Amino acid sequence: MSDRSRPASIQGIPLENIAREFGTPLYVYDGQKIVDQVKSLQEAFDGIPLKIKYATKALSNISILKLIKKAGAGVDAVSIEEVRLGMMAGFSPSEIMYTPSGVGFDEIREAVNLGVMINLDSIPLIRQFGEKYGDTVPACIRINPHIMAGGNIKISVGHKASKFGISIELLPEILDAVKEYNVRIVGLHVHTGSDILDAEVFLKGANVLFDAAKNFPDLRFIDCGGGFKVAYKEGDPETDIKEVGEKVSSAFKDFCKSYGRELELWLEPGKFIVSESGFLIVQSNVVKEAPTVTFVGVDSGLNHLLRPMLYDAYHDVYNLSNPEGKENTYSVVGYICETDTIAANRSLAEVNQGDLLVIKNAGAYGYSMASNYNSRLRPAEVLVLDGEVHLIRKREIFEDLIKNQVIIDL
Numbered sequence: 001m002s003d004r005s006r007p008a009s010i011q012g013i014p015l016e017n018i019a020r021e022f023g024t025p026l027y028v029y030d031g032q033k034i035v036d037q038v039k040s041l042q043e044a045f046d047g048i049p050l051k052i053k054y055a056t057k058a059l060s061n062i063s064i065l066k067l068i069k070k071a072g073a074g075v076d077a078v079s080i081e082e083v084r085l086g087m088m089a090g091f092s093p094s095e096i097m098y099t100p101s102g103v104g105f106d107e108i109r110e111a112v113n114l115g116v117m118i119n120l121d122s123i124p125l126i127r128q129f130g131e132k133y134g135d136t137v138p139a140c141i142r143i144n145p146h147i148m149a150g151g152n153i154k155i156s157v158g159h160k161a162s163k164f165g166i167s168i169e170l171l172p173e174i175l176d177a178v179k180e181y182n183v184r185i186v187g188l189h190v191h192t193g194s195d196i197l198d199a200e201v202f203l204k205g206a207n208v209l210f211d212a213a214k215n216f217p218d219l220r221f222i223d224c225g226g227g228f229k230v231a232y233k234e235g236d237p238e239t240d241i242k243e244v245g246e247k248v249s250s251a252f253k254d255f256c257k258s259y260g261r262e263l264e265l266w267l268e269p270g271k272f273i274v275s276e277s278g279f280l281i282v283q284s285n286v287v288k289e290a291p292t293v294t295f296v297g298v299d300s301g302l303n304h305l306l307r308p309m310l311y312d313a314y315h316d317v318y319n320l321s322n323p324e325g326k327e328n329t330y331s332v333v334g335y336i337c338e339t340d341t342i343a344a345n346r347s348l349a350e351v352n353q354g355d356l357l358v359i360k361n362a363g364a365y366g367y368s369m370a371s372n373y374n375s376r377l378r379p380a381e382v383l384v385l386d387g388e389v390h391l392i393r394k395r396e397i398f399e400d401l402i403k404n405q406v407i408i409d410l
């Protein structure tokens, strides 16, 4: 494994020093990597009016959002809280896409009042939206394209049986509802899933929208969602975004010609932008022999990084403290009272109690899916930017855990 893929430092700053200063467990993000990812996507779609709407849910720290704004992207939000975070980060409402799934109408109303674009994901919602706003508030429709794609079934969301979007088979009913209530549809959206390797899937999704678009005369944008796969280990294939860029851009240009107007193309990447920027640094609390396996128990677990437990996701782990040590096979496990295996049967440089281990690809769906399970505290977050280390979220303290509890007299 190369040093580059298992770095001991970020922008020249040793991870060990960062861990000593802020303690473990600790989320560390490489800001340059985030900026580079945004740039590479912009380059892959060069020549067409591209708008990147970063999927906030992947990593929603406000300082990260500010950095993403500076890099030239907008945001996709899936809750009113994410809309608010985006606005706190300085995004104007016009830079925010709100893609809720089955929320109550109060939340839709709140988002409309804030002035963000609403992505309508059911026919009843189109009706309710139309009844309330008629053609006064432009909106987008989320289409379910009936495409099965994604790293695993839990993150495949564009297939026939998925709860997301409105089935493309229901296009006549969509059109009836839009017409009946005179709703002004300015965007069409698909998001097929996460960890999608094949460029063809993105083209397929786009084509479903291009076909449907002829029924919507007021379109301003086509939103092809997110889902680009990143590498989780050395040699792991990742989506060839240049190929996606070429294929989708070319089809998009043809589509715009036939539509008769230049539209914007929107994308909503989450993982692609932040996954590789993130490192979760943990400390080995115990090295423990069992008959068939040697466990390394660390000061973290599914409460801080849920992906291995939830999706059997693979995250590379390396020993920061003893990189030259003799390789042994270990299972790295968390301190939660569940079988929270972070990495099973992995070859790691000899681990001793107190060693710092680094868990890679922790930028996307790491902190944002963290919890207080086992009444554990969530870690701090640190951003390395222009060679400087910034604390962007304090480590939780016990008071955070109990601050909303109302302790009654008994």
Ligand code: LLP
Pocket: 055, 058, 076, 099, 155, 191, 193, 194, 195, 225, 226, 227, 228, 268, 269, 270, 271, 272, 307, 311, 364, 365
């Ligand atoms: N747009 C919409 C409407 C989405 O629902 C999502 C992700 C994205 C964009 C961004 O997808 P990405 O580019 O990050 O793959 N927690 C899972 C991933 C769930 C994704 C949910 N929606 C994981 O850790 O793999």
